Amino acid sequence: KVEFNELLKRGHMDMDNVSKIVLNIISEIKKDGNNSLGNICVDPLFQNRGVGRALWNNIEKSYPNWKTWTLDTPGYATKNHHFYTNSCGFTKTNERSDDCPGGISFIFQKKACETS
Numbered sequence: 607k608v609e610f611n612e613l614l615k616r617g618h619m620d621m622d623n624v625s626k627i628v629l630n631i632i633s634e635i636k637k638d639g640n641n642s643l644g645n646i647c648v649d650p651l652f653q654n655r656g657v658g659r660a661l662w663n664n665i666e667k668s669y670p671n672w673k674t675w676t677l678d679t680p681g682y683a684t685k686n687h688h689f690y691t692n693s694c695g696f697t698k699t700n701e702r703s704d705d706c707p708g709g710i711s712f713i714f715q716k717k718a719c720e721t722s
Contacts, residue, residue: 633665639673639718662694673718678702681710690714 634642643665648657666672679686681701690696696714704711 635669639671641669641672641675643675643677645677645679658689659693675716676713677715678704678711678713680704680708681712682708687712687714 633644636642646658646661648661675696677690677696679690687698691698691714694716696716698712699715700713702711702713703709
C-alpha cells in the first residue's frame with residue numbers, strides 16, 4: 607500500500623506538483639459506520655501514479671471504525687470500475703437506471719472485512 611507521503615518521497619511528484627493536483631473527494635461519514643463515497647477525482651495529468659490509491663488508503667485510515675463504504679459510478683466509466691474493484695477492493699453490488707450518459711449507474715460496496 608502506497609501512502610500519499612511515500613509518493614512524494616519516491617519522487618513520483620514534488621510539493622510544487624501536489625499543489626497543482628486537482629483533487630475532489632466527497633464522502634458522507636455516518637455514525638453507524640456505513641459510509642458513502644461521492645467521488646474521488648484526480649487531475650488526468652496525475653492519474654496512473656498511485657495518487658487515487660494513496661488517497662483511498664488515507665480515507666480508510668481516517669475512519670477506522672467503518673463497516674461499509676458504498677458508491678455509484680456511471681456504467682460507461684470502465685476506468686472507474688477497474689479502480690474501485692482492483693485497486694480499492696470494492697465489489698459491484700447493483701445497477702440502477704440513471705440520467706447520466708448511458709442511462710445506467712453501477713453500485714459498488716466495500717465491507718470492512720474486505721481489506722485491500
